[in-house]
Amino acid sequence: MAISFKQIEDKLKTEAKGLLETGKVSLVLAYGKGYDEKHPMPYVARRPSDADNIVFNEFCTHNMARYMVRYPAGTKMAVAVKAADSRAVIQLIQEEKVKREDLVLLGIPAYGMKNPKTGETIDSKTTCGLYNPVLYDVLLGEEVHGQPVVSPYDVLAQYEAMDKEARFAFWKKELDKCIRCYACRKACPMCYCDPCFIDQNKPKWGEKSPESAGNLMYHLTRFHHLAGRCIDCGECSRACPVNIPLYLFHKKVAKDCEDMFGQAAGMSVEDKPVLVNFRVDDSDKILE
Amino acid sequence: MSFEPKILGIACNWCTYTGADLAGTTRLQYPQNLRVVRVMCSSRINPSFIFRAFQLGADGVLVGGCHPGDCHYNTGNLYARRRLAVTKKILEFSGMEPGRFRVEWISASEGNKFAEVVTEFTKQIKNLGPQTQFKISQ
Numbered sequence: 001m002a003i004s005f006k007q008i009e010d011k012l013k014t015e016a017k018g019l020l021e022t023g024k025v026s027l028v029l030a031y032g033k034g035y036d037e038k039h040p041m042p043y044v045a046r047r048p049s050d051a052d053n054i055v056f057n058e059f060c061t062h063n064m065a066r067y068m069v070r071y072p073a074g075t076k077m078a079v080a081v082k083a084a085d086s087r088a089v090i091q092l093i094q095e096e097k098v099k100r101e102d103l104v105l106l107g108i109p110a111y112g113m114k115n116p117k118t119g120e121t122i123d124s125k126t127t128c129g130l131y132n133p134v135l136y137d138v139l140l141g142e143e144v145h146g147q148p149v150v151s152p153y154d155v156l157a158q159y160e161a162m163d164k165e166a167r168f169a170f171w172k173k174e175l176d177k178c179i180r181c182y183a184c185r186k187a188c189p190m191c192y193c194d195p196c197f198i199d200q201n202k203p204k205w206g207e208k209s210p211e212s213a214g215n216l217m218y219h220l221t222r223f224h225h226l227a228g229r230c231i232d233c234g235e236c237s238r239a240c241p242v243n244i245p246l247y248l249f250h251k252k253v254a255k256d257c258e259d260m261f262g263q264a265a266g267m268s269v270e271d272k273p274v275l276v277n278f279r280v281d282d283s284d285k286i287l288e
Numbered sequence: 289m290s291f292e293p294k295i296l297g298i299a300c301n302w303c304t305y306t307g308a309d310l311a312g313t314t315r316l317q318y319p320q321n322l323r324v325v326r327v328m329c330s331s332r333i334n335p336s337f338i339f340r341a342f343q344l345g346a347d348g349v350l351v352g353g354c355h356p357g358d359c360h361y362n363t364g365n366l367y368a369r370r371r372l373a374v375t376k377k378i379l380e381f382s383g384m385e386p387g388r389f390r391v392e393w394i395s396a397s398e399g400n401k402f403a404e405v406v407t408e409f410t411k412q413i414k415n416l417g418p419q420t421q422f423k424i425s426q
Contacts, residue, residue, distance in 0.1 A: 168383025213424040227374045256377040278366035286373035
């Protein structure tokens with residue numbers, strides 16, 4: 001491997017310090033120490049001296065694009081972005097939640113990120129499988145080359161091949177585990193609605209207690225709200241305390257959107273999200 | 289007793305609902321299983337309406353809108369087409385029979401088509417039987 005996590009950490013510290021000292025940005029969204037090495041935490045550096053607290057290792061999986069929308073519009077900020085995170089930033093720019101000129105993107109080309117819960121390497125099975133950020137201002141390290149390019153949708157084949165009863169049973173079993181902690185919503189960079197549809201009482205879209213019907217309503221609607229917007233970072237499934245493979249459904253919807261509308265989420269700042277866009281020559285076949 | 293399905297119809301005010309009116313005034317016969325809700329445009333339909341309808345016991349959902357290009361608001365049904373296509377894929381991947389949800393473009397002058405679609409769709413739902421997967425057991 002070309003560059004180690006330690007080197008990335010050092011570069012991140014230097015960049016953050018420089019940006020904060022010159023006043024180019026008022027905060028840097030990066031990673032900080034957690035209660036042990038396996039559990040780093042999202043960290044916001046506001047003063048140049050804070051930059052020393054920044055860490056980066058193979059367990060820094062969080063999507064820091066999540067935290068951009070928490071600050072008032074016009075806040076100048078620097079964000080540490082990995083591959084999928086940069087797509088989230090692009091998607092948020094498309095949705096006019098943040099402005100490109102307010103952001104300094106510190107791109108991290110990373111290979112071999114690990115899931116802190118299982119210790120497995122994160123690859124195209126649970127995420128979009130990219131190694132290099134799509135959009136960045138500063139690249140910390142060199143682009144990763146020579147890693148196998150696998151379609152992120154390969155993992156879906158076995159679920160698509162299931163017959164519908166088996167698939168319903170599979171999802172029922174998985175979604176029934178949900179305890180409605182909303183960690184998926186909190187971890188998701190695209191879930192910024194306030195209030196979320198499920199928190200509304202009038203109209204009451206679904207039951208709020210953790211039982212089958214409400215869980216199904218919450219998750220199906222959430223999959224729908226993320227259609228054509230989910231950038232496949234896999235953070236929802238990693239945040240889930242009961243290990244529901246939410247990434248599978250998100251991947252499936254992303255795949256369908258790509259097939260039907262010919263555009264993947266968060267790949268170019270010029271694109272418009274597919275569901276707030278249309279083409280007159282969209283085929284009626286998509287409804288069959 | 290034979291199975292009489294409950295079908296939710298969501299019809300756009302300008303085309304499908306007027307088409308249903310025409311079917312009525314021309315005294316066309318079609319099954320009474322359809323309960324029609326009028327919305328101002330097919331793009332008014334929140335996908336949650338459809339999930340919720342299935343949960344509250346609908347055996348099928350039929351959405352009607354203007355033909356693409358004919359929308360009263362010019363572009364409403366073009367957005368709806370994309371959105372409802374995604375809804376359909378989601379229902380399909382969650383394990384529901386794809387035949388329970390259908391989108392049809394029916395214009396105000398197509399009373400015949402409205403009656404035909406409803407007859408055919410009701411027959412299809414009768415063949416599929418009661419919808420139990422999403423239904424909340426009382």
